[in-house]
Structures are given as C-alpha cells and as structure tokens.
Amino acid sequence: MSLNPAPEEIHGIRRRFIIISLVATVVFVILALRLWSLQVLGVEHYRELSERNRTRYISIDPPRGAVFDRHGILLVDNRPAFTVSALREEVADRSVLFESLSRLLELEPDILEERWQEGQRLPRYRPLPLAVDVGREAMERIQENGVDLPGIITEVKPLRAYPKDKLAAHMFGYLGEITEQQLRSSDFAGYRSGNLVGKTGLENLFEADLHGQEGMKRIEVNVKRRELRQVTTRDPLPGHRIYLNLDAGLQQATEEAFGDQAGGAVALDVHSGEVLALVSRPTFDPARFARGISQEEWRDLLENPQHPLQNKVLRGQYPPGSTFKIVVALAALEAGVASPKTTVDCTGSFQLNPSYEYRCWKKKGHEKTDLHKAIKESCDIWFYKVGLELGIERIADAARRLGLGQTLGFPFGGERSGLIPDKQWKRERFGASWYNGETVIASIGQGFVLATPLQLATMTAAVANGGTVWKPQVVQRVENLDGEIVWSSGSEKVSETKWSEASLQTVRKAMEAVVNDLGGTAWRSRLGDFRFAGKTGTSQVVRRKSDEEEEQQEGTEVIPYRFRDHALFIAYAPAEDPELAMAVVVEHGEHGSTAAAPIAKAMFQQYFNLIPPEGAEQAER
Amino acid sequence: MFDRRLMTHMNWPYLLMICLVAGIGIANLYSATSSWSMAAQPVYLKQTYWLGIGLFIAAVICLIDYRHLEYLSFPFYGGTLLLLVLVLTVGRTSMGATRWISLGGFNLQPSEIMKVVIILAFARYFSEKAHVRGLSLRELVLPGLILGIPALLIIKQPDLGTAMLVLLIGGSMALFAGLRRSTLVWLGVCGLFGAVGGWFLLHDYQKRRIMTFLDPEQDPLGAGYHIIQSKIAVGSGGFMGLGFMKGTQSQLSFLPERHTDFAFSVFAEEWGFFGCLFLLLLYLLIIIWGLHIAQKAGDRFGMFIAFGVSAMLFWHIVVNLGMVIGLLPVVGVPLPLFSYGGTSMVTTMIGVGLLLNVSMRRFTF
Numbered sequence: 001m002s003l004n005p006a007p008e009e010i011h012g013i014r015r016r017f018i019i020i021s022l023v024a025t026v027v028f029v030i031l032a033l034r035l036w037s038l039q040v041l042g043v044e045h046y047r048e049l050s051e052r053n054r055t056r057y058i059s060i061d062p063p064r065g066a067v068f069d070r071h072g073i074l075l076v077d078n079r080p081a082f083t084v085s086a087l088r089e090e091v092a093d094r095s096v097l098f099e100s101l102s103r104l105l106e107l108e109p110d111i112l113e114e115r116w117q118e119g120q121r122l123p124r125y126r127p128l129p130l131a132v133d134v135g136r137e138a139m140e141r142i143q144e145n146g147v148d149l150p151g152i153i154t155e156v157k158p159l160r161a162y163p164k165d166k167l168a169a170h171m172f173g174y175l176g177e178i179t180e181q182q183l184r185s186s187d188f189a190g191y192r193s194g195n196l197v198g199k200t201g202l203e204n205l206f207e208a209d210l211h212g213q214e215g216m217k218r219i220e221v222n223v224k225r226r227e228l229r230q231v232t233t234r235d236p237l238p239g240h241r242i243y244l245n246l247d248a249g250l251q252q253a254t255e256e257a258f259g260d261q262a263g264g265a266v267a268l269d270v271h272s273g274e275v276l277a278l279v280s281r282p283t284f285d286p287a288r289f290a291r292g293i294s295q296e297e298w299r300d301l302l303e304n305p306q307h308p309l310q311n312k313v314l315r316g317q318y319p320p321g322s323t324f325k326i327v328v329a330l331a332a333l334e335a336g337v338a339s340p341k342t343t344v345d346c347t348g349s350f351q352l353n354p355s356y357e358y359r360c361w362k363k364k365g366h367e368k369t370d371l372h373k374a375i376k377e378s379c380d381i382w383f384y385k386v387g388l389e390l391g392i393e394r395i396a397d398a399a400r401r402l403g404l405g406q407t408l409g410f411p412f413g414g415e416r417s418g419l420i421p422d423k424q425w426k427r428e429r430f431g432a433s434w435y436n437g438e439t440v441i442a443s444i445g446q447g448f449v450l451a452t453p454l455q456l457a458t459m460t461a462a463v464a465n466g467g468t469v470w471k472p473q474v475v476q477r478v479e480n481l482d483g484e485i486v487w488s489s490g491s492e493k494v495s496e497t498k499w500s501e502a503s504l505q506t507v508r509k510a511m512e513a514v515v516n517d518l519g520g521t522a523w524r525s526r527l528g529d530f531r532f533a534g535k536t537g538t539s540q541v542v543r544r545k546s547d548e549e550e551e552q553q554e555g556t557e558v559i560p561y562r563f564r565d566h567a568l569f570i571a572y573a574p575a576e577d578p579e580l581a582m583a584v585v586v587e588h589g590e591h592g593s594t595a596a597a598p599i600a601k602a603m604f605q606q607y608f609n610l611i612p613p614e615g616a617e618q619a620e621r
Numbered sequence: 622m623f624d625r626r627l628m629t630h631m632n633w634p635y636l637l638m639i640c641l642v643a644g645i646g647i648a649n650l651y652s653a654t655s656s657w658s659m660a661a662q663p664v665y666l667k668q669t670y671w672l673g674i675g676l677f678i679a680a681v682i683c684l685i686d687y688r689h690l691e692y693l694s695f696p697f698y699g700g701t702l703l704l705l706v707l708v709l710t711v712g713r714t715s716m717g718a719t720r721w722i723s724l725g726g727f728n729l730q731p732s733e734i735m736k737v738v739i740i741l742a743f744a745r746y747f748s749e750k751a752h753v754r755g756l757s758l759r760e761l762v763l764p765g766l767i768l769g770i771p772a773l774l775i776i777k778q779p780d781l782g783t784a785m786l787v788l789l790i791g792g793s794m795a796l797f798a799g800l801r802r803s804t805l806v807w808l809g810v811c812g813l814f815g816a817v818g819g820w821f822l823l824h825d826y827q828k829r830r831i832m833t834f835l836d837p838e839q840d841p842l843g844a845g846y847h848i849i850q851s852k853i854a855v856g857s858g859g860f861m862g863l864g865f866m867k868g869t870q871s872q873l874s875f876l877p878e879r880h881t882d883f884a885f886s887v888f889a890e891e892w893g894f895f896g897c898l899f900l901l902l903l904y905l906l907i908i909i910w911g912l913h914i915a916q917k918a919g920d921r922f923g924m925f926i927a928f929g930v931s932a933m934l935f936w937h938i939v940v941n942l943g944m945v946i947g948l949l950p951v952v953g954v955p956l957p958l959f960s961y962g963g964t965s966m967v968t969t970m971i972g973v974g975l976l977l978n979v980s981m982r983r984f985t986f
Contacts, residue, residue, distance in 0.1 A: 013924075016797065017916045021909050027939055028905045032898060034946050038856040039894040046856025057846075186825040 058127060058219055059192065060232070062212030063158035065239030067172065067202065069248040070276075070476060074163055076172055081159035082139040085127035086116070090151035100148055104141045105131050122194050127153060129194075133291055153219070160290035168251050170280045170311040171244070171474070173201020173412070174289035190214070196290075202242065202474070205412045209478050209486070212239035240486060243476045245274035253606035254279045257599040261589060263566075264312035264453040267582040267603060270461045270572060272491040273470025276580065277603065280312040306587075314415040317450040318585055321537030322378045322592070323570045324399075324445025326463060326507060328387050329371060331398030333503035337390045340506050343370045346381040356437050358384055361538070375510035376520045378536060380444050387443025392434060395442060396422040401497040403458040403469040404451050408494055410472050418455050421448035446540060456583035458494075460570040463507060464533075464578035467497040511535055512575045515597075522569065525597040532573030532604055536592030539566045564588035569596035573604050580607055631683075632980040635910050639958065639973055642903055643672050646884070646959035652866045653879045653887040664880050664961050671963045675970030682974030686982060691922050694738075694745035698767070701738045704731035705774040720778050732775045732783040733968045739791050740929030740972070742767055747798040748921035755799040758807055764795055779824060782952035786936055793932040794925060831950050847883065852947050855889040862893025880961045882953055885945045901942075908935050914980045923979040930972040937969075 038046065067076040084105065091097055094116065098109040105112075112130055119128035130152075131138075142154050160175060176199040182188045190213070191197070197211070198204035215236030247267075254265050254277045267277040284301055301309055310316070332338035348365035350358045360366065360380040366373065374382035387395060399405055405420030419425075421442065423434040441447040451459075454472060462469050471492040478487040511533035514520040521536040541563060567589030572581040582600055589595025604610065651665040690697075708722055708731055722729045746764055750756065768791035775784040800808070820828070854868065868890035879887050889897050911931030918924040934957055941956040943949030955965040 012799075014916065016799075017912055020797070021912055024908050024912075024935060025905060027935075028901055031939070031942050031946070031948075032901055034948055035855070035889070035894055035897050035901075038852065038946060039858050039889065039897070040860050042856045043859040046853050047859070049853045050857040184824060189825060189829070 057233075058153075058155075058217050060215035060217055060234075060236045061157050061195070062214050062236035063238040064160060064203075064212060065206075065210040065241050067242045067244065069244055069246045069251075070274075071247070072243070073248045075167065075244070075246075075248060077161045077163055078158035079161040080156045081133040082135065083129050083155045083157050084131040084134055084139075084142055085129045085153055085155055086119075087151045087153060088119075088128055092150060097149065097152070100145070101130070101142075101152065104145060105134060105138050107131060123192075126192065126194060127155065132157075133159060160286070162287050164248065164252070165287075166283050166285050167248065167255065168246060168278065169283045169286045170313075170413070171201055171246065171278055172286055173203045174199055174284075174286050175203055176289065201412055202244075206240075206242055206475070206478065209240040209242065213237040238481065240481075241479045243479065245269070245276060245473055245476050245489075246278070247276045247607065250277040250603060250607050251279065254599065254603050255281075255283075257602035258586075261586050261595065262306045262312075263584070263586040263589065263596075264316050265582065265584040265599060265603070266313045266453050266457045267580055267607070268457050268461050268470070268472065270464045270578045270581045271470075272473065273458070273461070274473045274476075274491075276607070277582075278311075278313050278474075280310070280316075282306050282308045284308045311413045312585070312587075313453045314410055314413045315452070316585065316587075317416050317418050317452055318566050318568065319447070319449055319539035320404075320445035320451045320456060321539035321566070321568055322380075322444055323456055323535050323537035323568050323583075324449060324451075325375060325378065325383050325443075326511070326535055326570070327399045327402055327404070327459070328383055328390065328395055328443050329375060329507050329510070330402075330463070330499060330503055331394050332386045332390050333371075333506060334398070334499060335390060335394055337394075338371060338386045340371050342382075342386065343368055344374070344379075344382045344385050345369070346379050348381075350381050350384045350440070352384075352388075352437055352440060358437075358440055371506060372510045372513060375507070375535065376513040376517060378514075378521050383443040384440045388436060388439055390439075390443075392422055392439045392442060395439070396420045399449075401467075401469075401495065402462050403494060404455050406494075408454060408458055408469070408472055409492070410454060411474060415454065416452055418452050419448055419450040445537065453583045453585045456568070456570050456585075457581055460572050460583060461578075461581035462497075463504065463511075464572040464581050466501075466504060467499045469494040469496070508533060508575070511572075515571070516575075521593045522597040524593065525601040527601060527604060527610060530573070530604070530608060530610055531575040532571055532600075533575045533578075534569055534571030534597065534600060536597060537568035537570070538590070538592050539568060541565060541588065561588050564590050567592045567595035569593075569600050571597075571600045571604075573608065580604070630981045630984065632914065632977055635907070635914070635980065636973075636977065638903060638907050638910070640676075642900070642907070643958040645888075645900065646956075647672070648865075649884060649888045649891075649959065650880055650961055652868070652891060653884060655866060667963075668961050668966070671966040674963075675966045675973075678967060679970045679974030679977065682971060683978050683981060685978070687923060687926060687975060687978040688920070688982075690741060690926075691745055691748075694741040697738050698742040701731055701734050702771055702774070704729070705735065705771055707731075709774065709777060720780055730964050732771075732778065732780055732787075733964050735771050735775065735787055736783070736790060736933055736968055737971050737975075739768065739771065739787055740794070740926060740933065740975075743791055743794045744922050744925035744929055747794060748925050750798070755801040756795070756804060757801055758804045761795065761800070761804065761808075764791070768792075768795075776822075780953075781823075782940075782954045785952065786933070786940070786954060789936040789940075790929060790933050793936070794929050797928055797932075798925075847951050848947050851883055851886045851945050854886040855946055858890040858893040858897075860894045862889075862891050862896055865891055867891060882941065882955055882960060883945055884960045885942060885956055888959075889945075904934075904938050908938075911976055914976055914983075917983050918979050919983045923982070926975050927979045930976045933972055934969070 063078040066074060066078070069075055084101070094113075098112045101107075101112060102109040115130050116128065122128055139154055142149065142152065146152070175196040178188065178191055178193060178195045178197045180193075182197065183191060183193055187208070188197070198207045203210060213236060215232060216234040217230050217232045219230050250267060254267070258265065258279060258281050262281050264281070265277065265279045266275065268275060282304070288297055329338075346360055346366035346369045348360050348363050350360075352358060358380070361378070366377055366379040366381070369377075369379045369382050371382070373379065396405070399420045405418055407415045407417045421438070426432060426434050426438075438447055442449050458469055458472070471494050473489045473491065475487075475489055477485050477489070480486050512531060514536065515522045515526050515534050516531050517523065522534050565588070567586040569584045569592045570582070572578045582603060584596040584599045586595040586599070647665050647668050650668050651663075654664045704722065708720065711722070720730050720732060722731065743764065746767065750760060768788065772784045772788050775787060857863070858868070868887055888900065908931050911927060911934065915924045915927035915931065918927055937954060937957045940949060940952065940954045941960070944951050944954065955962055957965065957969045
C-alpha cells in the first residue's frame, strides 16, 4: 500500500537522485583519471616494465639454523641441494617438456606429472619443484639443455643435513610442509606455502629461531622466455644457532651400546637437570624427512610395532620394577617404619593371607636380609613386608617428591606423566577400594605403578643430589648470527625435599653395593676403581598368556619377544661425588643386570674417560 | 497475472546495455584464456552458458509482479540468514574459508544471495518508514541489526569482500532513505571508532593485504604481486591498447586471476585508455539508467529496489576497478558481467531482473 507522495517529497526525491547521479559520475571520473595517469601518462614506464618484465621474483629459502652439542660439535646443518623447478605460467606444452626432462633426469614422466599435480596447490607464481636434490651431474645436464626446456629453472636450496647421521634423531624431530592453518596465524608471518617448518622436537619448538629470513632474487626472462640473468635483491639470513646440553660423545656411546635393542636411555646432570644424552630406540632417519618422505617410508614408520617415531624416554611408561625399591626404602627410613637394622627372614615367599602368596624372584630366598642386602640383592620379601607396613599413601608421597607420577616440564615431545597410584586414584578410576595386595606389589614397582625413563633418571638424580627434582634442560643457549645470545636456559627446580642425610646415605651405600660388592645384582658391570651406584630392575610385561601358549612353551626356554620382561637400570656416578645420573630401559631385555646395566657402564666409561681394560668388553657379553 | 501489454513497457535499452557489456566480457575472457589449451571446456563458453541462465532467471523474475515480493521480503531475509548460520556450522571449507553449502551437484553461496535479499528487506523497511525529515538514530536500530547480523556472519566465514559489499549496499539504501543531520554526524563518529576497533578484529592475512596495498613493493612475491602485475598490464595498454589477443602481460600469463577478479586488466592492456573509457561510460550509463528507473518507479517499494540494485552494481564496479588499478586494496570482488563466475552472473542477473520488473510496472498501480 503506497499513497501518492506529497509534492514537496517528490521535489526532495528528485533532488536526491540528481545528487546521487552526480556523485556516481564523479567517482567514475576519478577512475577515469587514474586510468589516464596509468595508461597515458605512465605508459612509457609500464611498457618498459612489461618489456623488461618478464621479470620474475623468486624467493631464496634461508638456511635453517645449525644445532651444536655442549662442546660445539656440529649435529645438524644444511647442505646445498639442486632442485629442478617449473615456472608453471611459462610452460607451454607439458608432455613435450616432461619427455625431455625425464630423459635428462632419468625419471619416469609419470612421476613428473604426479609432482606437477601435487604442486598445483602452490600459488601459480611460485616455482613448482619437480625434482629435489638431483645431484650435480643431472643439474649440469639440465643447464646445458636450458634452451629446450622453457619454464624450467634450476635452484640451489639448502636442505637439512645430519653430519652425525641418525644421532639423537628424537631430539631434533623432523620437518614438513607448512599447513594452511599455520599460514594464516601471526606466528608464521613471512612464511609462504611450500615452506618447510619443524613438525616435532627441537625443529618445532625453536621454529621461530631456526627458520631465518628468506631472500629474494630477480630472474629476467626475454620475450622468448629465455632466462637472461639472475640478480639477488636480498640475501637470505640463516636461522639462529642452537647449542644443546647434549654431549655428542655420550649420546653416541649410548646409541652404540644399545645396538639393535628397543628402549630408551637418558642421562642428566645431577645438579642442574641438563640432558646430556637422550636415546630412544629404534630410531628413524631425519634426512628422509628433509628430502620429502615418501608415502611408503612414512607408512613403514607408522606401522612398525616398535614405534620408531615415539620418544620412549618421554612417552614410554614402564612399570619401574625393582628400581622403585629406592623410593620405598627412602620412604620407610624417613617414616621410621624401617631402619638400616630392620631384618626380614626371606624364605622365598610371603603369605599375605591364607589365599594370597607373593614370591621373591629368588625361589630359595635370601635368608636373613636387612635393608642394605635387600637393595643390593634386590630381595622382594623385605619390601613386601616394609611396604605393607608403610602403606600406599606414604609410598606415593615419597614417589611424587622424587619426581614420579607427574610431568617434569620437558619442553617438547608430549611427555607422559607415568602413574603413582593411591587410594583416591583407585576410587576415582575403578570405583573400588584399595587392597593390601596392591600395596605389596606396588612396593616392588609392579601393579599400577608406571614411570618414564626420564622420571627414573630424575628420581635417581634427586637421590644423588640430596632431594632436588630438576626440570630437564635440553637447550643451553640460542645465538644469533653475530654470536649474541638471544635465549639461554637456567636451572629450574620442580620440587625440593629435605631428606635426612642418614636415610640418603643408607640408600646410597646400598646402591653402591649393588654394583661394587660381590653378590650385588649389577656386580658384573662394575668399573674397578671407578665406583658408581645403581639399581637393577626387571618389570613384568602385562601378560595374558592363554593356556595354549603356556602348553606350547612347556619344555622350552624361549619366551616370545613380546612377552619378555623389560630390563631397567638406574645409576649415578661417581658414587662419592655424583655428577651424572641416568636411567636405561631395554624393552623385553629380560634382566636389568644383563641387558640394561652394561649400557649404563658404557655410558660412564665414555663420559668419565675410562679406558676399558683389554678384553673386558667381550667378557661382559 | 501477466499482462501482455507489459512487454511494450520492457526497458529494452537497459537490457541491451547489459548484454553489450556481457558480450564484451565474454570476448575478453576468450582472449584472457586463449593460452589455456588444457581446459575441457573453454571458460568463455561456460560464461556464455551462465549468461543464458542469467537472462532466463531475469525473465522469470520479470513475470512476477515485484509488489508480491513486498510480503516475502522478510521471509526471504530470515531464510537466507538461516543459510548463513548453516554455512558456519556445516559449510564446505575451501582455501581456509567456509562459504559454501553443498547441495548435491552444486555449491550454494548464501553470502551472495544476501546481497539481493538485503535490497528487498531494506526496500520493504524503508518504503514504510522513510519520511521528509529523515530518519533518527532510533529508527536506524532495526535496520542496523538487519544489516549487521548477516555482515558479521559473512565476516566470520571469513569473506571480507562480500561482507563489505553487503554493508555498502545497505548503507547506501539507508542514506538514500534520508537521515537527519544529527544522525549522520553520530554515524560518522561511530564509523571512525568502528574502523579503528575493526582493525584489531582483522585476520593477520587481511591486515597484511591492507599494508601491502599501501606499499605493494614491500612484498612483490606475496600479496603485492597481484597489484604490481595488474598495474603493469593496465599501464602498458597505453592510449589505444595493444589490440585484441595481443596483450603481452596477460598472454604471457604474468597476470594472476586474469579471468576472474582481474579480467579488467586484460581488457585495459588490449584496448587501452580508449577502450576503458568506453566501458566506463557503459557502466556509468547502466547505473544512471537504473537510478532513473528508481525515480520513475510506480511506488516507494519499487523505487528502493531499483535504487538498491543500482547501488549493488555501482559498488561492485567501483571496488573491483579500484582494486585492479591500484586505488583500493585487493579484496575478492568480481566485476559484474565481466569477471568469469556463475555466482556473480546469477546474482547480477537477479538484480537486473528486479530492475526491469520495476521498470515494466511503472504505470500500473
């Protein structure tokens, strides 16, 4: 419903239309004037640009920052790699081009076509890499035949190189192409699609420092699309250098000592938490990622049952087994539940109640056993009884004070917290009350108790240094190109407990006896005059053997690999004035004394410069 | 419902101009994409089909008396708003933006529909509310919401270009409805503060675009690339142009998006200032003709529709050309009838259909 407008309104509306038409005309005149200035006044300038054009700007990737160990030994670097790329907009006939390229590169045309299709997500003006890291000869062949390869350019790009091969691969992590999401975030300003960024480990954590700043070059092409010259307009700036706390020699020795076994080992500075070695086995080859990993290689890594990509020092959660006895012993001494003189008669078994019996690993029993002997020979019965009297709450409290059951602040890698059970936890998790039998097996580090190798090493360091739980420190400092320190770490305490000196000494002496006294469980790994302290552990892999399997095993000594026990060893040295603490876990290594302790021994030999006596190495095996 | 005599009132000159520009656009696409031998179906052919579909839609719209739309305006608006919410919840994501709803074979982009629907909604509202003394601030609250909610939803997608156009279209219509002087001052002050505040809400890549617009040379490989290459193409056209199919920049493929948002650069290089002026005049004539239809409309609702459609065309043209010749930042806004794209063509033709509809029925009451 609309009525005829009043006359003055009609007048007003007409005036409004005139004004609006005028405004529209003025805007169009402004557009026309701009066109005039571009096309008539600026034609010389822009024609020149367009003639000379065919100017292309191409970014130069900066070399990523290098990584060094604590003594300045180069661990990760870059090497020049020749890359053959296509300027898509100048490629006229793809099939002809790929035909000749495939001959020069000795690659199937199909592969080139595949890469071409893959590269379509890059912005059109960016060169599309067809073959990465082709080698000098192929590069020269391409350059000689440049005339017949319109739109093909060769570039020298820095590629991540690992002078020490796979050493400490889990520390560095690997690189991958930047995601769409990252490109839009302000953290990645200045990145372009196709750039490589750190996906895991240090490469990821220090991405901003390592990346550097891209350079730029201008390529001038004439009308016939021949490249005339290249001019670098801005030099790329390499990324910052990272100095780790890692000791390359110790790392190497540890990895060699591990051999083909799976597991993890970590060595810490007792007084600062500096990470001197971190080994996770099996490992992977980070150079594969730098080159661009193939689908098959990636799948192999993911499907490997031993999880090579997982950092077992941080993410492997194992029952600590007998290494946990250190916790129980210390807790019992502090609580007054046990003294160094507390003696138990080990008959090989412990009757909790008429229906539950718990056995010592030594079937014959240890006979009269005090605390010192219980640790040295790893008697289970002593700990069953003392642990039961102590109760799970006090055990759990001591464990947490020593750094177990919590994440310690490792800066990357998704550290796991392990598990220290108590009554409240069981109620929340299972809605059930706590049983004494669960305290009994917790006392020897079985049952619900779980710890990572990093936690075990931290715990060992805390026993050695008097009670301080240090946050693990991986990186010592970051330096810019001028050698100025742009970031440096300081020691940080996670927690600190004042244990009585008497209790600590009792436990330490027993740990020293484990290695150095006849009858100690790690006696075979002793180092003569150099005294280190330790504790072995063997943790049962949760096994649910069917009767059938039991029967099959009847009469054979060979237990299938996946059912074998994990071997553990924790240690610190020197015994008198501790500097280095460590934990070693060998998955399915069966016995801490035979599988894990020799690795620790090799680590001490390397770190403290002990020349092994002639032939000793062989005798141990 | 349909009166045969209406055909005699058909605004043929307007339709002719529309078809002329679309024809030039298709010829231009032919040149811009001639070096693409790979495409299964040439772009210019696809665009011709879209033009046909668009003309058909416009014809259908002409059949229905626009006054019936008056009562459907708000239901349309509500429905489109619902679609916009749907996009954010179940929409299809591509290149980091979520703008589409998949409907079997094709993708619906509700933010485009909103451009037309906002015209209808505002025409309905202002045709009843506007009066001689102009609207007060209080009377602007409701239209502010009608406009603000879809704009925010579109920004969230994020699609800054379309959101800006919806705001420009709605804003123009409110301004046309007439505002009191005090209202204008208030809005000016609020707008200033809003612009400052809005800067902090922008995505980083959007900020970067605006910064690069101010100094394209800073980032010749990234966001600045489009502007630099477009200016070279336009500028090297000169007074008479290099000739059809002879533009070096566009033929040698230096120009990105040369068939969509930057189609005008190709035209400018090949036809020069002379050709550009001709095209500008045609566009200006279409705008002024549309305004004339608005002025002569049979009722206020029709007047506002015709004005709104003209505003839509005007802002598309100005924002696109401003971007191509380096006067405005790069926001993805197509040039109506000229840039390749089905959505843009259909939206434009719905608008053209509405305009012709209003024009045809200017004598009937």
